[in-house]
Amino acid sequence: MATRGSSKALSVEHEEWIASQYGGRRSPSSGGADNDQGDVRTEHYLIECKLTGRPTKPAKSTMLSTFEKIAEEAHSEGREPLLAYRFFSPGSVLANSQGWVDLVVRRVGDDVELVDAAWRYGDLA
Numbered sequence: 001m002a003t004r005g006s007s008k009a010l011s012v013e014h015e016e017w018i019a020s021q022y023g024g025r026r027s028p029s030s031g032g033a034d035n036d037q038g039d040v041r042t043e044h045y046l047i048e049c050k051l052t053g054r055p056t057k058p059a060k061s062t063m064l065s066t067f068e069k070i071a072e073e074a075h076s077e078g079r080e081p082l083l084a085y086r087f088f089s090p091g092s093v094l095a096n097s098q099g100w101v102d103l104v105v106r107r108v109g110d111d112v113e114l115v116d117a118a119w120r121y122g123d124l125a
Contacts, residue, residue: 007054015039015049021112022047067105082106 002008015026024042038046053059063083071081083105090099106114 005055007051010054011049011051014051018047018049018108021108022115063105080106080110 002012012026018024019026019040019042022040022042022045024040024045024047027037027039027041039049040047052061067081067083070083074081085103085105087101087103088099089095089101092101094101096102
């Protein structure tokens with residue numbers, strides 16, 4: 001058992017919370033075993049969880065600052081924020097035919113709502 005408040009305990013708590021949000025289960029090995037990769041499994045997803053910061057030392061992140069800015073702007077217009085990242089990495093398994101990897105970031109609660117609705121209406125079947 002991890003010591004309360006330790007990085008390990010906070011990571012386990014994060015993984016358990018993500019599992020509960022997506023209706024999945026936390027990997028007992030937290031992705032550390034070859035036969036049980038990733039931190040959280042659902043019927044359709046394999047999720048890797050990353051934790052930055054802690055209650056005694058909040059995170060300082062460019063991604064978080066950028067997302068906070070777009071969230072304020074989006075909410076002022078009655079819209080939902082979405083942060084898009086593009087990386088040029090032609091050797092990546094995720095790259096498109098031009099070598100770009102495109103990712104988006106959204107809040108977990110917003111994502112869960114979208115995923116639930118998509119499954120409910122058959123858009124992800």
